[in-house]
Amino acid sequence: GAVVSQHPSWVICKSGTSVKIECRSLDFQATTMFWYRQFPKQSLMLMATSNEGSKATYEQGVEKDKFLINHASLTLSTLTVTSAHPEDSSFYICSAPGTSAGDTQYFGPGTRLTVL
Amino acid sequence: AQSVSQHNHHVILSEAASLELGCNYSYGGTVNLFWYVQYPGQHLQLLLKYFSGDPLVKGIKGFEAEFIKSKFSFNLRKPSVQWSDTAEYFCAVGNTGFQKLVFGTGTRLLVSP
16 A cells, blocks of 8 residues: 655754654655644644645644645655744644545654654 | 544443444535544554445454444444454544545544453
8 A cells, every 4th residue: 555654753852943844655646745733632633735836725723834834746745843832742644645546545654743 | 614523532342342433523515434543653544434335334454334424423333342453543524535634533442351
């Protein structure tokens, strides 16, 4: 099946710094990728839709200037958390839709961000 | 707006017990329904999905789910759980392009040996 990877799997940073998270589709191309955020013991909340070659679409309440998304190629999307604060600490997960008819989304393993 | 509710937040069962996890959704159009599982330390994996046709859907590892349109429900079932089924289970609904997914809050299942 299709594989989506994320890097890094865990990152700790100081408050005020920026952190970049990569999401790659390893064996298929993805013109669209999705970024989710998962708080402890809560569900996944869609943050934004990353579109290759165009601007990302953000969900209501998500600060686009804080969570910068770049879909640089058909296999790579990046999420940059700018000027991170402790409240940004969370589990960030990306996904990409499969390319076959009737296919579903494939999820990355997630990146745990801890902001000190 | 789409929403998904899962009634059970934590479920504890003994091995061989039967499982049913509730999922209700709210959506005004044609929906695609999914159950995902997240084993400890692993990423989300698809258990099963419903797009159309037979409302009783069979998935991997002996799981099945029934889509009841009149009740806006898509409950997950397994006749006999195993210790290895310990995981978190998420119900999700997507539009016909199965692009955006809206997830329920998840159910943590603990199966004791």
